[in-house]
Amino acid sequence: MENGDSTVSLELKITDDQLRSITYSHEPLTALKIVAGPGCGKTHTLIARIVHLLNSEVEPSQILVLSLTNRAVLSLRSRLIDLVGTELAQKVNIQTFHSFAMNVLNDLIPNQYELLGFGGTQMISKLVNAPFLKRKDQITKLLEQQMANRMSMFRKTSPTSSSNLKVQQLIEFLHNTNVLTSSSIISQCTLLLRDNTQKLNHRVLIVDEFQDMYPELVQLVAVLASDCHLTVAGDPDQSIYSFLGSTPYVLNGLDKILPHNYSEIETINLTATFRMSLPIIKSSQLFSMFKKPLTPVESPAPSFLPKPTKKYFTDIVQEVDFILEEISRLVHQCGGVLKPSDFAILSFKNDDINYAQSVFERHGIKTQKLGSSPEWTNNELYHFINFLRVINDPGADYPLISCLSIIPGVGHVSLSSLVLKAMSSGSPIFHLLKGVRPVIDNFVEDLNTVRDRFFQYFDDPDEIFKITLEFASKYGLLQAIKSNPNWSQKPDSFYFKQLESIRVGFHMASKLRSPNETLVQYFIAHFADEIVKPTEDAINFSTIHGAKGLEFPVVFVLGATQVSTFRSEETKRLIYVALTRAKQLLYWNKYLYHEDASEEYKFQNEFTDSIPSCSYEYVKYLSKITRRSPPSLNDYQQGIMAWKTTKNKTQLLATAPSKPKGQTSETHPILYPNSVALPFMKLGTRCYHSAVSGLLRRVIK
Numbered sequence: 001m002e003n004g005d006s007t008v009s010l011e012l013k014i015t016d017d018q019l020r021s022i023t024y025s026h027e028p029l030t031a032l033k034i035v036a037g038p039g040c041g042k043t044h045t046l047i048a049r050i051v052h053l054l055n056s057e058v059e060p061s062q063i064l065v066l067s068l069t070n071r072a073v074l075s076l077r078s079r080l081i082d083l084v085g086t087e088l089a090q091k092v093n094i095q096t097f098h099s100f101a102m103n104v105l106n107d108l109i110p111n112q113y114e115l116l117g118f119g120g121t122q123m124i125s126k127l128v129n130a131p132f133l134k135r136k137d138q139i140t141k142l143l144e145q146q147m148a149n150r151m152s153m154f155r156k157t158s159p160t161s162s163s164n165l166k167v168q169q170l171i172e173f174l175h176n177t178n179v180l181t182s183s184s185i186i187s188q189c190t191l192l193l194r195d196n197t198q199k200l201n202h203r204v205l206i207v208d209e210f211q212d213m214y215p216e217l218v219q220l221v222a223v224l225a226s227d228c229h230l231t232v233a234g235d236p237d238q239s240i241y242s243f244l245g246s247t248p249y250v251l252n253g254l255d256k257i258l259p260h261n262y263s264e265i266e267t268i269n270l271t272a273t274f275r276m277s278l279p280i281i282k283s284s285q286l287f288s289m290f291k292k293p294l295t296p297v298e299s300p301a302p303s304f305l306p307k308p309t310k311k312y313f314t315d316i317v318q319e320v321d322f323i324l325e326e327i328s329r330l331v332h333q334c335g336g337v338l339k340p341s342d343f344a345i346l347s348f349k350n351d352d353i354n355y356a357q358s359v360f361e362r363h364g365i366k367t368q369k370l371g372s373s374p375e376w377t378n379n380e381l382y383h384f385i386n387f388l389r390v391i392n393d394p395g396a397d398y399p400l401i402s403c404l405s406i407i408p409g410v411g412h413v414s415l416s417s418l419v420l421k422a423m424s425s426g427s428p429i430f431h432l433l434k435g436v437r438p439v440i441d442n443f444v445e446d447l448n449t450v451r452d453r454f455f456q457y458f459d460d461p462d463e464i465f466k467i468t469l470e471f472a473s474k475y476g477l478l479q480a481i482k483s484n485p486n487w488s489q490k491p492d493s494f495y496f497k498q499l500e501s502i503r504v505g506f507h508m509a510s511k512l513r514s515p516n517e518t519l520v521q522y523f524i525a526h527f528a529d530e531i532v533k534p535t536e537d538a539i540n541f542s543t544i545h546g547a548k549g550l551e552f553p554v555v556f557v558l559g560a561t562q563v564s565t566f567r568s569e570e571t572k573r574l575i576y577v578a579l580t581r582a583k584q585l586l587y588w589n590k591y592l593y594h595e596d597a598s599e600e601y602k603f604q605n606e607f608t609d610s611i612p613s614c615s616y617e618y619v620k621y622l623s624k625i626t627r628r629s630p631p632s633l634n635d636y637q638q639g640i641m642a643w644k645t646t647k648n649k650t651q652l653l654a655t656a657p658s659k660p661k662g663q664t665s666e667t668h669p670i671l672y673p674n675s676v677a678l679p680f681m682k683l684g685t686r687c688y689h690s691a692v693s694g695l696l697r698r699v700i701k
């Protein structure tokens with residue numbers, strides 16, 4: 001394609017099937033479906049296809065690429081940048097479904113829509129005081145039903161006292177304040193686009209991870225595909241969002257989703273995997289529903305590749321101790337070929353992963369939690385953003401009521417009567433606060449003082465962060481944190497690290513904002529895009545959902561609390577995703593007292609109960625996978641000896657050199673106009689501690 005006077009060229013190693021997928025026609029009303037197992041290069045192929053499109057006179061802005069998570073979007077963007085450079089890659093429209101839908105809503109309707117976040121569901125449960133509305137999923141489900149029907153079905157079940165806010169009034173309040181749930185954002189966007197598709201100018205729509213499309217997303221894809229070319233990629237065995245309504249059969253049913261005027265739908269299967277060793281392929285195939293043929297690109301596979309290890313534990317304490325010692329052994333016996341970032345510990349449940357991470361941190365080992373949105377947006381620290389928004393604009397009802405809902409001493413009656421008054425008078429809630437409760441009067445008085453300081457320092461990220469944190473801490477943030485039943489079990493670093501990522505987010509916002517917006521406006525619009533780029537000196541922790549699409553040389557799957565492995569097909573698919581994140585060494589742990597007798601016999605051939613040996617031959621082989629120099633035979637032997645003679649083996653891991661000699665870790669964020677990638681460990685940790693440790697530590701511990 002002509003881009004100024006430069007031409008983009010593509011030099012990649014590709015298989016024949018990948019080449020066919022990359023160069024397949026992009027005529028309007030044709031579709032290409034790429035079905036492939038883990039590591040077969042779906043993402044790799046999609047990126048190469050985008051480069052091919054750019055070379056085929058498709059303008060970058062005419063390519064719309066949608067995926068589910070920030071992490072997937074970041075990965076697609078950074079891989080595209082590697083191939084075509086930042087300037088051209090930035091022009092290709094790569095977004096999550098949610099940010100795309102939110103942008104469409106905000107472009108087509110002159111309202112500032114916002115997402116009902118973590119704080120919102122907590123606020124709602126306090127506001128309506130309905131016993132049937134306690135859990136986040138119940139609230140979200142109810143709101144979605146209500147928003148969809150725009151009618152109250154809950155008159156009978158909603159509270160009857162006149163001072164109570166009824167559910168339908170709550171819906172109206174949220175509607176007036178332009179608050180949407182994550183799935184209603186998608187459905188509202190679909191409704192709008194049904195009448196307005198001409199406002200979008202894409203010629204090609206590309207959707208990655210298509211197996212995870214749930215009904216609302218499928219409808220949006222159908223509308224967006226109405227007069228362009230569609231390419232989708234997916235793996236039915238990796239469909240793990242059935243709780244949102246997705247099914248592994250959605251790929252099969254693509255023809256039923258697409259408009260009738262589509263002239264052809266071509267399917268290309270990719271079967272060569274570039275990721276997993278042959279023993280890992282064989283073990284993971286036990287969990288494949290669709291039994292797709294999958295072969296390693298390396299053929300024949302060397303005979304010394306270790307089988308995955310299957311270990312049994314009675315509880316998670318014992319299990320995590322084993323993992324700690326095993327990682328320490330591998331790091332030392334492999335003579336520098338494996339670094340902490342090569343290890344991933346994956347689990348079914350967030351609590352397990354938090355526990356495991358806290359044990360590692362207690363031993364002084366650096367860790368990082370992977371996820372597709374910043375961790376603090378899914379816990380009590382989310383309230384920080386509401387305080388920030390209230391300081392920035394007290395007239396915004398939704399963040400204001402969210403803040404009021406966590407102030408100790410402000411109860412359901414005050415909150416609901418405020419909302420009802422605001423609805424009947426049409427005044428902003430801020431104008432109605434006087435005299436409601438003494439604590440609210442103090443809040444208003446402090447808010448006015450805080451706002452003076454806030455606008456004085458509007459361009460100073462550290463001050464903005466500090467002012468907001470002080471104010472939020474005084475009015476309920478700390479109590480909200482402490483109300484979490486698990487707060488006392490979390491390591492000291494749990495909230496500190498996340499606060500640090502917020503503070504660094506402000507720094508990034510001050511660099512990335514455009515001249516006509518403030519750093520706070522930028523931060524408010526983009527905080528959810530932040531994801532932490534992995535660093536070399538930290539071990540990775542993630543839920544299986546959060547590790548989707550990633551790969552690591554060594555993977556441990558936590559299992560001691562996973563009582564029944566074969567409860568459902570969905571669980572099998574989760575296990576499949578977990579096992580297939582591993583390139584070389586895989587540990588699948590299980591709960592000792594639960595035997596799935598009917599299935600267990602199948603594992604005998606594909607797993608072993610011994611730990612893999614680190615022979616020199618294997619270490620040299622591993623060095624090719626991790627692209628690090630192998631140790632000399634002498635260094636290797638010394639590592640083995642050091643391991644044998646050291647008593648405290650875990651301590652050995654904490655003191656392991658974090659970086660190979662002469663090599664610096666690559667922690668630079670990739671800066672996109674609509675994302676904030678945060679290398680938070682690099683930017684002034686000390687300054688942050690002095691800013692917040694006094695504040696938080698005093699109250700939390």
Ligand SMILES: Nc1ncnc2c1ncn2[C@@H]1O[C@H](COP(=O)(O)OP(=O)(O)OP(=O)(O)O)[C@@H](O)[C@H]1O
Binds near residue numbers: 037044548
């Ligand atoms: N033709 C190729 N040549 C060399 N490496 C490749 C090729 N195709 C894919 N890879 C590598 O294989 C690995 C897996 O690729 P990719 O992430 O695109 O797979 P995927 O099918 O999207 O995986 P998953 O299903 O787990 O999301 C990556 O490290 C990628 O760089």
